Amino acid sequence: MPELPEVETTVRGLARYLEGERLSRVTVNRPDLRRPFPPGLVQALTGAKVTGLGRRAKYGLVHTDRYTTMVFHLGMSGRWRIEPDAIEKHDHLVLETANGHRLALNDARRFGSVDLVDTRELENWPSFAAMGPEPLGPGLTPAYLHAAFDGRIAPVKQLLLDQRIVAGLGNIYVCEALHRARIAPGKAAGRVSKAALGRLVPAIRAVLDESIAAGGSTIRDYAQPSGELGYFAASWQVYGREGAPCSCGGTVRREVHSGRSTFWCAKCQR
């Protein structure tokens, strides 16, 4: 579910409940997702005041007044449930605020993660240190991609998914951005023309911006997050549309590489 727009939507939703609030109770129901929760998680957060929320790539950031930031990743199936009626299976971490709100981090597949990082050293945190620029920030330019792709023979789609090159793109939005830019996903990255890169950068920004504006593809209503498809899913041109007609008159096809599905149109993407 969660790529960058979903994490951004999640963080904005969490901010409404957490920003400026004190955490009165922190409950761990199962202490291991991809990795074990950090020791002392409950102690570090209980009684802390949330000073702000943020996002880096697909990681959500919960800053506290103790110079400690809780960094969470939603993996494949993670989501925050807002004001759940009852605690359910896979609600691994539950936060309660002094003013009576309750939030549960639910992750069935447990590919997500929760870490505690010194707020002042966030950029040096190992998972962040080698990361590329934010796709919606000033660092992503055609010139940057041209340099990053130089000499690379791996498929352009694969490199766009590499968080060291661009931080925050996932399978859905890479497929959609490549389609908008009319670039074949299997094309060697180093052979993508400057003109095509000039189309790709605005295409990436557009699909992400539009999805955030629609509340993400997989999170519809933040007050009652349920995991249903969000509005942007209706805007997918290729993802999940194998066999459907492309707007150019071609047919959307699906291929699997390294266990990941790629959706694209061989007629208009070259």
Next chain:
DNA sequence: CACGATACCTGTAAGC
């Protein structure tokens, strides 16, 4: 180092 494949874990949907 670059590249491709695989493992991690659980739920859901489709096929028989």
Next chain:
DNA sequence: TGCTTACAGGTATCGT
């Protein structure tokens, strides 16, 4: 209905 198989939005790691 029940069983089996394929597939799912990400990332780390292992061979080659």
